Amino acid sequence: MYLLIFVKIFIMPKKNVIEITSKTCEACKAICCRHIALPIDKPTTKKEYDYIRWYLMHENVNVYIDYDKEWMIEFKTPCRHLGKDYKCKNYNGRPDICRKYPEKNQECEYLSDTPCYKIMFHNVDEFEKYLKRKKINWRFHSHK
Numbered sequence: 001m002y003l004l005i006f007v008k009i010f011i012m013p014k015k016n017v018i019e020i021t022s023k024t025c026e027a028c029k030a031i032c033c034r035h036i037a038l039p040i041d042k043p044t045t046k047k048e049y050d051y052i053r054w055y056l057m058h059e060n061v062n063v064y065i066d067y068d069k070e071w072m073i074e075f076k077t078p079c080r081h082l083g084k085d086y087k088c089k090n091y092n093g094r095p096d097i098c099r100k101y102p103e104k105n106q107e108c109e110y111l112s113d114t115p116c117y118k119i120m121f122h123n124v125d126e127f128e129k130y131l132k133r134k135k136i137n138w139r140f141h142s143h144k
Helices: 022-028 046-056 124-133
Strands: 036-040 061-066 071-075 117-121
Touching: 046 061, 046 124, 117 124
Parallel strands: none
Antiparallel strands: 036 071, 061 071, 061 117
């Protein structure tokens, strides 16, 4: 049995096509190399809402909904090969996902005026307020 992990790179609405050069990358301080975002299923059960609450109780973890209404979990953690000068220390051996970023349907995070998310949850309070606004019954029991 094989486990396929799909990594979705931030897809943002394209506004202006700007040529990316090595100077652009140096100026941005490697935003794309300092986090990972993976798709998760849209929560629909109390157990799934509780999992998201648990994710958000961890440091450097966010959950967001992107412009395609896909749910993502983001880990704020830098690549092991990112140098203090924000350059890749494994440039020739970097993965294909790095070589091709950004692809034709994507925009560089640094150059975009639009964040990659429509709704971002940095902590449990933000997520619970969202659930309350949506009138979603997520609690297993009432808190007194």
